[in-house]
Amino acid sequence: MKKKTTIVMSAMIVGASIFAACSKLLPSAIDPQNGLSSPVDLSNAQNVLFAHGNDVFFANRTAANGLGPYFVAISCGSCHASDNRGHPFTMLTRFGQSDTTGNKFLNKGGPQLQNNNLPGYLPQQMPPGATSSRFIAPITAGSGFLEAVPDSAILAMAASNANNADGVRGHPNYNSIPSYITPFANAIPRGDGKYICRFGRKASTYNLVQQVASAYNHDMGITSSYMPFNPYNYLDQTLPALPSSPEVSDDDFNAVVFYVQCLQTPIQRNANDPTVQHGNQVFNQIGCETCHKQALTTGYSPIDALSYQTFSPFTDLLVHDMGAGLDDGYTEGNALTTEWRTAPLWGLGLAPGVQGGTYYLMHDGRARSIEQAIQMHGGEAATSAGRFNNLSNEDKSALLTFLKSL
Ligand code: HEC
Numbered sequence: 001m002k003k004k005t006t007i008v009m010s011a012m013i014v015g016a017s018i019f020a021a022c023s024k025l026l027p028s029a030i031d032p033q034n035g036l037s038s039p040v041d042l043s044n045a046q047n048v049l050f051a052h053g054n055d056v057f058f059a060n061r062t063a064a065n066g067l068g069p070y071f072v073a074i075s076c077g078s079c080h081a082s083d084n085r086g087h088p089f090t091m092l093t094r095f096g097q098s099d100t101t102g103n104k105f106l107n108k109g110g111p112q113l114q115n116n117n118l119p120g121y122l123p124q125q126m127p128p129g130a131t132s133s134r135f136i137a138p139i140t141a142g143s144g145f146l147e148a149v150p151d152s153a154i155l156a157m158a159a160s161n162a163n164n165a166d167g168v169r170g171h172p173n174y175n176s177i178p179s180y181i182t183p184f185a186n187a188i189p190r191g192d193g194k195y196i197c198r199f200g201r202k203a204s205t206y207n208l209v210q211q212v213a214s215a216y217n218h219d220m221g222i223t224s225s226y227m228p229f230n231p232y233n234y235l236d237q238t239l240p241a242l243p244s245s246p247e248v249s250d251d252d253f254n255a256v257v258f259y260v261q262c263l264q265t266p267i268q269r270n271a272n273d274p275t276v277q278h279g280n281q282v283f284n285q286i287g288c289e290t291c292h293k294q295a296l297t298t299g300y301s302p303i304d305a306l307s308y309q310t311f312s313p314f315t316d317l318l319v320h321d322m323g324a325g326l327d328d329g330y331t332e333g334n335a336l337t338t339e340w341r342t343a344p345l346w347g348l349g350l351a352p353g354v355q356g357g358t359y360y361l362m363h364d365g366r367a368r369s370i371e372q373a374i375q376m377h378g379g380e381a382a383t384s385a386g387r388f389n390n391l392s393n394e395d396k397s398a399l400l401t402f403l404k405s406l
Pocket residue numbers: 057072073074075076077078079080090091092135136137138139140143146198199200201202205208211212215216219220256260
C-alpha cells in the first residue's frame with residue numbers, strides 16, 4: 001500500500017509542476033478508490049518499473065533532451081493528465097486519408113500535424129486538399145486490459161451483431177502493422193496480412209508498443225529505437241541531424257509501455273445505489289450495451305494481474321458507422337470516415353475532475369455533456385439514441401446517474 005501511495009504522490013508532484021500554469025485542470029486529489037493512475041497488483045520489482053514509467057510519462061521534454069523540432073505537446077502526461085480523458089488544449093490533428101487506400105499526404109508531413117515548433121523552425125500548415133480530423137486524448141487507465149482481450153473475443157462481438165434489429169453492426173479495424181511489432185500469440189490476422197487493431201479513436205493502432213512509439217514520434221518529435229526519425233514540415237524540410245542514440249532510451253520506452261499496461265481500471269462509485277442499478281438496466285434495455293459492452297474478459301497475459309480477468313470498459317473495440325454528424329472525411333485502416341471505435345465509458349463521471357469541471361466528450365471533445373454526446377449518436381446508434389430521447393424523466397435521470405458512477 002505504501003508503495004502505491006508513493007507512486008501516486010510522485011505522479012501528482014510531477015503533474016503539478018507541468019500544470020502549474022493551468023492548475024484548474026488538476027484533479028483536486030487522486031483518490032486511490034477511483035483507480036486512476038494507480039497500478040494493478042504487481043510484484044515489488046514490477047512496482048519499481050511502474051514507478052519509473054510513471055516518472056517518464058509525466059517528465060517534461062525540452063529541446064535539450066529531444067523535444068521537436070515539431071511537436072504537439074511536451075509529455076505524455078500533458079495530454080493524459082491523471083490518465084483520464086484529455087482537454088481541448090492538447091487536441092491533435094490528423095490528415096491526408098479519405099478512403100481505405102492509404103494516406104496520400106505522407107510526403108506532405110502526414111498523418112499528423114504538429115502544431116508547435118522549436119524557435120527557428122517554420123510552423124507547419126495543413127497541405128491544400130487534405131481532409132482532417134481532430135482527436136482529443138482518450139482515457140489511458142485500463143489500457144492493458146483492453147490490450148489483453150483476444151482477437152477471438154472481438155470477432156465474436158462483431159458476429160453477434162449480424163442480425164441486430166436496431167441496425168447495429170460494427171467491425172474490427174483491420175490494418176497493416178509496422179515491422180517492429182510482434183503480433184500477439186493468439187492473433188487472428190486476415191488473409192491479406194492485416195491485423196485486428198484496437199487503440200485510438202478509430203482503433204487503427206495494434207498494441208501499446210505501437211501506441212507509445214507513435215506518441216513519441218508524432219506527438220513529441222522524440223525518436224525511439226522503433227521510429228528513429230522526426231516528423232518534418234513539408235514547407236521547410238530541413239531537420240537537425242539525428243542524434244546517434246534514440247531520444248527516448250529503450251529502458252525508458254519499455255517502462256512507459258509497462259506503465260500504461262499496468263494502469264488499474266477506473267473503479268465504479270455507488271455501484272449498490274438503487275438508482276445506479278436502475279440506470280444500468282435502462283442502459284441495457286435501450287441498446288447502449290450492444291456497443292458499450294459491460295463485461296469483457298482478457299486472455300493470457302504475462303502480467304498476472306491482467307491474465308483472464310473480467311472487467312467493465314463499456315466498449316466492444318469495434319468501429320461503428322455513427323452517421324453523417326460524426327463524418328470528418330478522414331479514415332484510418334479500414335475504418336471509414338463515419339466510423340469510430342466505441343468509446344470506453346469507464347471513468348466518465350471522473351472526467352470533469354480533470355477537464356476543468358466540465359465535459360469534453362466524443363473523439364474531438366465536441367460534446368459538452370453526457371446528454372449532448374448521446375444526441376450526437378447517429379448511424380448504427382440512432383435507434384438506441386432515439387430511445388434515450390423517449391425515456392421518462394425518471395429513467396433518463398437514473399441512466400445519467402449510472403453513467404456518472406462509471
Ligand atoms: C498531444 C497529446 C498527446 C500526447 C503528448 C500523448 N498522447 Fe496518447 N493519445 C492522444 C490521443 C489524441 C490519442 C488517440 C489517438 C488516436 O486516435 O489514434 C491517444 C491515445 C493513447 C493511448 C490509447 C488509448 C486508447 O484506448 O485508445 C495510450 C495508451 C496513450 N495514448 C499513451 C500515451 C503515452 C504513453 C504517451 C507518451 C509517450 C502519449 N500517449 C502521449 C494524445 C496524446
